[in-house]
Amino acid sequence: MILTVTLNTALDLTYGVPELVPHASHRVSEMSERPGGKGLNVARVLSVLGHRTVVTGFAGGATGAVLRELLADLSPQEPTDPGGTDAPEPGAAPAATAPAPVTDALVTVAGNTRRTIAVVDRATGDTTQLNEPGPLVTADEWAALLGRYEELLAGADAVALCGSLPPGIHVGAYAELVRSARTAGVPVLLDTSGEPLRRGIAARPDLIKPNADELAQLTGSREPMRATRDARRRGAHGVIASLGPDGMLAVTPDGIWQAAPPARVPGNPTGAGDSAVAGLLSGLVEGLSWPDRLRRAVALSTATVLSPTAGDFDRAAYEELLPRVGIEEHAPAAR
């Protein structure tokens, strides 16, 4: 099972409007509601890839209750393969299996889970984002999360720590969760930004997956190779920098690779990074080589940009893209 942690889960609302005009009134013509926060997005993609996933983090209040109902709807009522579908054929594109279950192990908090609102201009697809701050989490609730996390680590093949921190959670929270995972011997991927990323890296996670902005904020450099190497020196064993339409740069203990999609694609990049995390983690658990993991991550994230629904991926596009992702190995430079 793969564990994902989302400390600041969200009920994601998408509103379609003809065009967002500041200081005007808009009738929302189309609306959708789904469980969100980066780790929940990662779990949804892992489920489609056939990997059993457990999600933890915080949920509370009326919005938290709606989030959990929608999360329950993601899972098949009766798993079609109770033996587990953890390990599809290594290297192959996962077959079109039924989605694997996503298990809700969220910790209930007194505060209200936040909403995020994506207002999509129908003509252009351009999106305006409004994010509530999230509930104030108490010390007792954080202690309950730590207990739940330790229990879940015992059964986890890998763990992803994802997204922003809600109010009340100390900035070193991810560092604490990274250390527990390393103590438990569970590979840990950290996907956050700012000071929580800086502190988390110092606890030596197996992988981080920053984008160009997050890397620049961390290292002060916008030169991908320099910034990625700097991030490794700060403590991350492997750094997978996502470079948007240019693909990914992976600097790992085993080598350095650049992976690029066959072409630039039009679409909405929302959730592309979360799909990449799902690709990297599923590849790790399946024992794929770095080039195969990167192929999967790039194909998944490109297929997410192409999908008409933000954050979902287009399965046919994914399978078509997978063999066409270009991989280039770099000679390791002197450290």
Added chain:
Amino acid sequence: MILTVTLNTALDLTYGVPELVPHASHRVSEMSERPGGKGLNVARVLSVLGHRTVVTGFAGGATGAVLRELLADLSPQEPTDPGGTDAPEPGAAPAATAPAPVTDALVTVAGNTRRTIAVVDRATGDTTQLNEPGPLVTADEWAALLGRYEELLAGADAVALCGSLPPGIHVGAYAELVRSARTAGVPVLLDTSGEPLRRGIAARPDLIKPNADELAQLTGSREPMRATRDARRRGAHGVIASLGPDGMLAVTPDGIWQAAPPARVPGNPTGAGDSAVAGLLSGLVEGLSWPDRLRRAVALSTATVLSPTAGDFDRAAYEELLPRVGIEEHAPAAR
């Protein structure tokens, strides 16, 4: 008791942002949540004025449940004056009594109550509005509302029919509700727009309270006196046209008056029209003269514009404004 009907209730969210920029991402710095829809706003003001109010209409789903919780919070747990405070001293500004109870008589529907989102630019106070369409109401749910409405009319001194229609409700719905009120002998105020207003007027409500845009849409004229007279000819016994900062023009069977605030005031006009409805209805129930009803409506709506919280009114400002509202009586023109 005063009855207000809100067929398309809403959970009103207000988000504070530094400035709304299309296609950018925004952290919401301040957030509030309250029960909304015009009839609920009217009830909140009536409650502060000391009038017992019953609200009906539709509510459903998770958002409906939150709306009803917030509505319950409006009412004192133990009414301080169980004998009722229906009739403050006629003509006087209501004394600073404890708020009167607002009773929830909403009909539960299967669909989700809509949300409305007001995004307020912190620097300027300018507001961008996003309104969900509302739940699809079934024929059975509409029949349940009609039954509830008939029962409530039996105990009502006046009724206000407020706001837009949710999907599934026929465009003649307000006309039907106006006819029932007239049959029951309960004075009825209709505050809606477009085709539901046009149909509703033909059923001969006691009062309508259109703004300049709604009047122009109804009559084709932007000249207030001409448009207001035309609206009367279409069936409304009295027409109170709200002319924004210019106050109100009342064309009634008893005469024609213009009422104006002492000065233009800066602020947010959200909810000013609902406060005016509360002023008109409370004045009617208290047996005030037309000039006193109009003074109250104009003072309440001006005090609502002045309030720092959208839709609330500033009580001190209201009491200070009340004696300073200018009233001018027009000679009735030949019909």
